[in-house]
Amino acid sequence: MKRSIFLRIILLLSMLLLSACNVQKEKGQIAFETYRDGNAEVYLMDEDGGNLVNLTKNPAYDGMPAWSPNGKLLAFTSERDGNPDVHIIDMESGEINRLTNGGGFNVDPAWSPDGSKMLFLSNRTYYIPGKGGTTEVTANPKLWSMDVEGGKAKRMTSELGLDMYGDWSPDGDRIVFMSTRDGDEEIYMRHASGDEENLTKNPARDTNPVFSPDGKKVAFMSDRDGNLEIYVMDLDTGEVSNITNNPADDGDPAWSPDGKKILFISDRDGNTEIYVMDANGSNVKRLTHNPADDIHPQWRPPTK
Numbered sequence: 001m002k003r004s005i006f007l008r009i010i011l012l013l014s015m016l017l018l019s020a021c022n023v024q025k026e027k028g029q030i031a032f033e034t035y036r037d038g039n040a041e042v043y044l045m046d047e048d049g050g051n052l053v054n055l056t057k058n059p060a061y062d063g064m065p066a067w068s069p070n071g072k073l074l075a076f077t078s079e080r081d082g083n084p085d086v087h088i089i090d091m092e093s094g095e096i097n098r099l100t101n102g103g104g105f106n107v108d109p110a111w112s113p114d115g116s117k118m119l120f121l122s123n124r125t126y127y128i129p130g131k132g133g134t135t136e137v138t139a140n141p142k143l144w145s146m147d148v149e150g151g152k153a154k155r156m157t158s159e160l161g162l163d164m165y166g167d168w169s170p171d172g173d174r175i176v177f178m179s180t181r182d183g184d185e186e187i188y189m190r191h192a193s194g195d196e197e198n199l200t201k202n203p204a205r206d207t208n209p210v211f212s213p214d215g216k217k218v219a220f221m222s223d224r225d226g227n228l229e230i231y232v233m234d235l236d237t238g239e240v241s242n243i244t245n246n247p248a249d250d251g252d253p254a255w256s257p258d259g260k261k262i263l264f265i266s267d268r269d270g271n272t273e274i275y276v277m278d279a280n281g282s283n284v285k286r287l288t289h290n291p292a293d294d295i296h297p298q299w300r301p302p303t304k
């Protein structure tokens with residue numbers, strides 16, 4: 001009798017250990033845009049490049065994925081209704097709903113850190129109040145935000161130049177984006193006060209900024225050293241490091257949820273593929289292997 005209880009306890013312990021190992025081994029997932037099926041689709045893969053799934057399966061353009069902070073929803077841009085608009089996939093049910101509605105294009109979504117708002121790029125018409133009444137502005141791409149539950153969109157950047165590639169800071173107080181307001185592509189930070197600060201001030205292209213998960217750094221792409229590379233800026237010191245250093249074009253940086261890795265795209269192997277590296281640029285691994293373009297990788301946050 002004693003022995004049987006002892007055996008049961010051993011069995012229970014080994015089962016618990018096994019399930020703990022399984023939890024540890026659970027792989028992260030990456031969403032990305034790919035042209036491998038002849039038109040742009042959003043795919044999901046494991047963090048090692050395995051288990052590919054087409055999430056959109058529609059002849060129209062589907063791309064620019066962005067995970068909700070709780071990892072349960074995936075926003076993306078789709079032209080399936082005839083106009084480029086932000087849509088959201090419920091990853092549990094697979095249901096797809098459109099968030100934005102007409103009024104020019106509405107693309108490239110980014111979530112607020114609390115998951116309640118969506119930042120996106122739109123060229124919708126808007127009006128600026130002035131001395132002699134209001135001025136109508138058309139087709140000037142700007143960053144807008146709206147509640148994920150729906151409602152009225154609000155312009156999030158000032159009336160200067162073209163603004164795109166917005167990313168919300170993890171504390172929700174700031175937005176980084178690219179703007180051409182000073183004549184070339186620069187990275188700007190919009191503070192809660194409404195002040196907008198040029199972070200790069202470099203005559204080269206500086207674009208696609210993304211906050212690190214701890215909010216202390218911004219990764220971006222630039223051709224300041226002759227070809228496109230991924231750079232990381234320390235926001236405290238202003239120090240900028242080239243972390244790719246490769247003669248091919250390297251772009252589209254995206255952090256892993258723990259901030260230890262950075263996803264990026266590169267044509268170093270002859271066509272555009274998705275790669276992962278440690279946040280200091282070491283340990284580069286290729287994740288996709290397809291002659292079509294694979295772009296816009298986004299690491300799924302752990303589901304809460």
Ligand SMILES: [Ca+2]
Nearest residue numbers: 040058060062
């Ligand atoms: Ca498609």
Ligand SMILES: [Ca+2]
Nearest residue numbers: 185202204206
């Ligand atoms: Ca620049």
Ligand SMILES: [Ca+2]
Nearest residue numbers: 228246248250
């Ligand atoms: Ca490069």
Ligand SMILES: [Ca+2]
Nearest residue numbers: 272290292294
């Ligand atoms: Ca490829």
